[in-house]
Amino acid sequence: MAAVRRPTVRDIARHAGVSVATVSRVTSDDPRVRAETRARVQASIDAHGYTPSSLGLGLARRRHQALGVVLPGLGGPYFAELLRGVESVAAAHDTAVTVLGAHLRPDVAGAVERLARRTDALVVQAGTVDDAVLAAVADEVAVVVLAGSPQHPTTVRTDGESACRDVTAHLVDVHGHRRLRFVGLPPGAPEPAQRHRGFRRALSERGLVESGPPLSVGLEAVDGAAAARDLRASGDVPDALVCANDEIAFGLLATLPGLGYDVPHDVAIVGFDDNALAALAAPRLTTVHQPTAELGATAARLALAAASGEEEPTTDHVLPTRTVVRESCGCSPAPGARR
Amino acid sequence: MAAVRRPTVRDIARHAGVSVATVSRVTSDDPRVRAETRARVQASIDAHGYTPSSLGLGLARRRHQALGVVLPGLGGPYFAELLRGVESVAAAHDTAVTVLGAHLRPDVAGAVERLARRTDALVVQAGTVDDAVLAAVADEVAVVVLAGSPQHPTTVRTDGESACRDVTAHLVDVHGHRRLRFVGLPPGAPEPAQRHRGFRRALSERGLVESGPPLSVGLEAVDGAAAARDLRASGDVPDALVCANDEIAFGLLATLPGLGYDVPHDVAIVGFDDNALAALAAPRLTTVHQPTAELGATAARLALAAASGEEEPTTDHVLPTRTVVRESCGCSPAPGARR
DNA sequence: GTGAAAGCGCTAACAA
DNA sequence: TTGTTAGCGCTTTCAC
Numbered sequence A, B: 001m002a003a004v005r006r007p008t009v010r011d012i013a014r015h016a017g018v019s020v021a022t023v024s025r026v027t028s029d030d031p032r033v034r035a036e037t038r039a040r041v042q043a044s045i046d047a048h049g050y051t052p053s054s055l056g057l058g059l060a061r062r063r064h065q066a067l068g069v070v071l072p073g074l075g076g077p078y079f080a081e082l083l084r085g086v087e088s089v090a091a092a093h094d095t096a097v098t099v100l101g102a103h104l105r106p107d108v109a110g111a112v113e114r115l116a117r118r119t120d121a122l123v124v125q126a127g128t129v130d131d132a133v134l135a136a137v138a139d140e141v142a143v144v145v146l147a148g149s150p151q152h153p154t155t156v157r158t159d160g161e162s163a164c165r166d167v168t169a170h171l172v173d174v175h176g177h178r179r180l181r182f183v184g185l186p187p188g189a190p191e192p193a194q195r196h197r198g199f200r201r202a203l204s205e206r207g208l209v210e211s212g213p214p215l216s217v218g219l220e221a222v223d224g225a226a227a228a229r230d231l232r233a234s235g236d237v238p239d240a241l242v243c244a245n246d247e248i249a250f251g252l253l254a255t256l257p258g259l260g261y262d263v264p265h266d267v268a269i270v271g272f273d274d275n276a277l278a279a280l281a282a283p284r285l286t287t288v289h290q291p292t293a294e295l296g297a298t299a300a301r302l303a304l305a306a307a308s309g310e311e312e313p314t315t316d317h318v319l320p321t322r323t324v325v326r327e328s329c330g331c332s333p334a335p336g337a338r339r
Numbered sequence C: 001g002t003g004a005a006a007g008c009g010c011t012a013a014c015a016a
Numbered sequence D: 001t002t003g004t005t006a007g008c009g010c011t012t013t014c015a016c
Helices: A009-016 A020-027 A035-048 A054-061 A076-092 A108-116 A131-137 A160-173 A190-205 A221-234 A246-255 A292-307 B009-016 B020-027 B035-048 B054-061 B076-092 B108-116 B131-137 B160-173 B190-205 B221-234 B246-255 B292-307
Strands: A066-071 A096-101 A121-125 A142-146 A155-158 A180-183 A240-243 A268-270 A287-289 A316-319 A322-324 B066-071 B096-101 B121-125 B142-146 B154-158 B180-183 B240-243 B268-270 B287-289 B316-319 B322-324
Touching: A009 A020, A009 A035, A020 A035, A054 B054, A066 A076, A066 A108, A066 A292, A076 A096, A076 A121, A076 A246, A076 A292, A076 B076, A076 B096, A096 A108, A096 B076, A108 A121, A108 A131, A121 A292, A131 A142, A142 A292, A155 A160, A155 A292, A160 A180, A160 A190, A160 A240, A160 A268, A160 A287, A160 A322, A180 A190, A180 A221, A221 A246, A240 A246, A246 A268, A292 A316, B009 B020, B009 B035, B020 B035, B066 B076, B066 B108, B066 B292, B076 B096, B076 B121, B076 B246, B076 B292, B096 B108, B108 B121, B108 B131, B121 B292, B131 B142, B142 B292, B154 B160, B154 B292, B160 B180, B160 B190, B160 B240, B160 B268, B160 B287, B160 B322, B180 B190, B180 B221, B180 B246, B221 B246, B240 B246, B246 B268, B292 B316
Parallel strands: A066 A096, A066 A121, A121 A142, A142 A155, A155 A316, A180 A240, A240 A268, B066 B096, B066 B121, B121 B142, B142 B154, B154 B316, B180 B240, B240 B268
Antiparallel strands: A096 B096, A287 A322, B287 B322
């Protein structure tokens, strides 16, 4: 802990025999300083190990040099990957990343408001915070909503509905499944809802309806495992299960065989996200690839741009997805696929 | 983005007909304000939607109200869980959490130094930052090292060596395995190294040696998958594999069957961490349970305490672990274990 | 090219 | 109980 007081501009100024203004010019790379003076100042800076206080600097410049990220939880491969994307662009902008796990907080609204007050921009996962709070906060900081809907000003997302429509279509058209169910639909989360819509659209386009309500409300592997048990208990296992994300699919994949159901023979399974484990599962998971880190990076980029006044018009950025066919849907291993 | 200037103490003071000091007293819950005055000030505060600037406040109080967390990457269940622990404590202290993914950064040392300058305390995963940097930074902020070794002042960890010694012993003593290998030993990471030591200790105590060098250097599921392929290629699959963490074990679990090796019949596998998927894998993973969130929470608690001057003596906090026997080691399902 | 001085928004002695 | 007044550490006009 700090025993010695950190040197300030004034210390350096005195030591170098210049004014604080000059020191400030040196630390902020202002060109109008004579090379000789600059060298002398720099020497003092080095000698004292001086670095500007972020608080003083922030106050004077009215800038926090920080980006806030609000996610439901901090767990799971999806959000980790998202955060990675955010971090990479933040690092490039010399900006700190401050995180907030919304689902861990008793008072999300308050926490977000406080976060807004110590950052220049916010990247918020849709469904974690009331839109009213978001709106209130939006005139203090730039806000970019991940997976947001049209009512949000700036959004970054993928088209989960079409993507999920496509994998579902694969299940019906290629494998001839007729009895399909959706797994994972937590209330208030827009992305699973979107995917569920795509699922139903694919079915109705083919004259089918979902053969039962969505199973399970969570988005984690344990929820998939629970869904598997419920299914067995109900005695009614459908032809195929379309999951809101890969983790749920892993839970199913890990549990169904022990319950006596072979995947994909007895029941086909598809996921969503294409996380690192998808290609490792047994059978390998057919899923929708999302550019997860890209989503985070794009959001961060937009947020930071908006924060530095590049007041761009309201925009909706849709990143591309792609169906990745492996074996959990019933397809045979592609020739050359490593196992 | 901010169109209107945010109100300041002075605005509120003027509007409420009091001095800035009184406003400050109200916002910081100072008791020496008459109830009546307080009410009037509070009314102005509410009317203007005033909230103290964190920058001004921080500068005056010389406190950031922020905690920095340095982890290798932000990915994976382990670090997510750790972060969850940190967040919960930080939230209780009304403190923001600023994260840094060390392995994503080209200039870790610089990044950590900058982070130190905008936080009151740092929780650092051992092996992510040079000890020299840590030492340099330690007289600016409180530093707590996760999984650190004795040369660090304050550390929070589990006894990975003993824990790994114990699971390894189980494999040898209960299942009679003699040819065992360790998987996952990235250079510079102290925890896997510790576990590897425990592994070797268990063996040597029983007159055995590891039947080959540690496999794979990564700590992720893909690394386990790669290790499985290497093993097959070498044609020499041992009796049992002891993994540095659960993720590696999942990679093995997912890949070995496809290669023609049954787990645990042909090869036993044990992991480390006991993450959420461990009880879901097929077969369920025998592993060492770590109180991961607790580790983060404890570290955060210590860091914050140190930051608020409770200059406690150098301490080494060791949290308990426990071997969780499931079926991947070859044991039969415990009666009553849900599958 | 350099310096003096006025803030940025807040807290904390000290006085009253 | 309340107000006055220095700062906290930095940037940034505006003179020189």
